[in-house]
Amino acid sequence: MSITGNLRQRLGPRKRAVQTMLSNKVPQFIGAANFFHLNGAFREEQAAVAAGKKKHLEGELDHSNRMFLRRSVHRIEKGLISQPRRDTFAADYIGRTVETAVSFQEILKQDDPGELKWASDVLNRYFEATQNSTDRRIGAARERWLSVGVKDSDNGVGDISGNACELAPFEQPQLSDAADRYQSLTAIAYHRRSVRWFEDKPVERELVEEAAAVGLTAPSACNRQSFRLLVVDDEDLRKRVAEVPMGTAGFSHQIPAMAVLIGQHRGYEHERDRHAIYVDGGLFTTGFILALEGLGLNTCCINWPELKSKNERIRDLIDLDSDERVIMMIAIGYGVPNQLVPRSHKRSVSAVVQWA
Numbered sequence: 001m002s003i004t005g006n007l008r009q010r011l012g013p014r015k016r017a018v019q020t021m022l023s024n025k026v027p028q029f030i031g032a033a034n035f036f037h038l039n040g041a042f043r044e045e046q047a048a049v050a051a052g053k054k055k056h057l058e059g060e061l062d063h064s065n066r067m068f069l070r071r072s073v074h075r076i077e078k079g080l081i082s083q084p085r086r087d088t089f090a091a092d093y094i095g096r097t098v099e100t101a102v103s104f105q106e107i108l109k110q111d112d113p114g115e116l117k118w119a120s121d122v123l124n125r126y127f128e129a130t131q132n133s134t135d136r137r138i139g140a141a142r143e144r145w146l147s148v149g150v151k152d153s154d155n156g157v158g159d160i161s162g163n164a165c166e167l168a169p170f171e172q173p174q175l176s177d178a179a180d181r182y183q184s185l186t187a188i189a190y191h192r193r194s195v196r197w198f199e200d201k202p203v204e205r206e207l208v209e210e211a212a213a214v215g216l217t218a219p220s221a222c223n224r225q226s227f228r229l230l231v232v233d234d235e236d237l238r239k240r241v242a243e244v245p246m247g248t249a250g251f252s253h254q255i256p257a258m259a260v261l262i263g264q265h266r267g268y269e270h271e272r273d274r275h276a277i278y279v280d281g282g283l284f285t286t287g288f289i290l291a292l293e294g295l296g297l298n299t300c301c302i303n304w305p306e307l308k309s310k311n312e313r314i315r316d317l318i319d320l321d322s323d324e325r326v327i328m329m330i331a332i333g334y335g336v337p338n339q340l341v342p343r344s345h346k347r348s349v350s351a352v353v354q355w356a
């Protein structure tokens with residue numbers, strides 16, 4: 001146990017004020033760096049980042065890292081659209097990208113045929129675009145790709161709108177009816193509010209998945225989307241999961257579905273990217289909750305307190321890998337009609353937006 005943790009235990013429950021004072025004042029006396037080592041509050045996060053880094057690097061070497069594949073295919077796409085386009089690019093990772101695509105093809109055929117088609121279409125384009133390159137690494141990767149390649153990736157998978165097409169860089173058309181579409185978006189955005197009281201009515205899984213598809217259109221760091229969403233709608237488990245975070249006190253028992261957004265550090269090889277799971281998860285959530293609102297459902301995002309005790313409790317209820325962190329939870333259900341919701345007035349644009 002950490003020194004401040006020990007101290008707290010010895011003080012006993014009646015000395016909460018002293019405890020709070022200690023955790024607030026100790027950093028001032030001993031300095032931020034010493035506090036970091038003594039306090040231990042960041043230790044679990046650090047361990048998860050390290051576990052993710054290990055998973056990433058091991059997976060990259062034995063070609064079992066899907067996130068490496070996603071990132072590499074994305075980087076290759078950026079090379080394909082660069083102006084002017086070079087004859088040689090991506091040479092330092094093209095060999096590993098091809099091997100990873102090949103080794104994943106059977107899994108992806110079952111699991112995510114779109115991902116396989118995207119990788120395959122982009123690699124085909126890449127080898128066309130680098131035909132004049134004299135780089136031996138590209139030559140070797142091309143040979144390997146042409147001889148082994150990915151078979152039957154063109155299995156009728158379309159783009160995110162369901163249109164059958166090549167999943168490679170494309171000319172984006174102008175948005176038709178942009179003004180109308182903007183109005184629909186703002187109507188949902190201005191209408192949505194966090195709702196905490198729900199009808200005793202199950203949430204259709206198809207609707208949650210439909211909304212997740214909208215959430216997944218969000219931008220993400222190198223298009224990795226290194227997270228998963230566990231939606232708990234089991235009668236018993238959902239109540240136990242909903243009780244764990246602090247912010248559900250008083251309403252946890254009647255949440256029909258509790259979504260747990262889980263970040264996976266394995267998507268990142270550098271600790272400098274340790275915040276990406278939270279950023280990407282947050283962006284996903286925005287689209288997700290707006291889409292749920294549009295589908296007639298209500299939501300309330302729930303804070304995940306970064307505490308050892310909470311992490312231990314949630315790990316007792318759901319399986320979490322060593323690099324996985326809960327980002328937040330999202331309560332989902334049909335709101336009780338005519339309930340009061342907090343106004344939660346937003347800050348004004350002028351108070352937030354600055355120009356320089």
Ligand SMILES: Cc1cc2nc3c(=O)[nH]c(=O)nc-3n(C[C@H](O)[C@H](O)[C@H](O)COP(=O)(O)O)c2cc1C
Nearest residue numbers: 192193194246247248300301302303304328342344
């Ligand atoms: C990351 C995050 C954590 C939140 N945590 C909680 C929570 O623990 N309990 C709760 O009742 N509401 C929680 N909320 C809801 C906020 O209170 C709410 O979004 C905010 O007041 C704005 O209101 P609105 O969502 O109705 O616009 C959370 C929201 C976010 C985005």
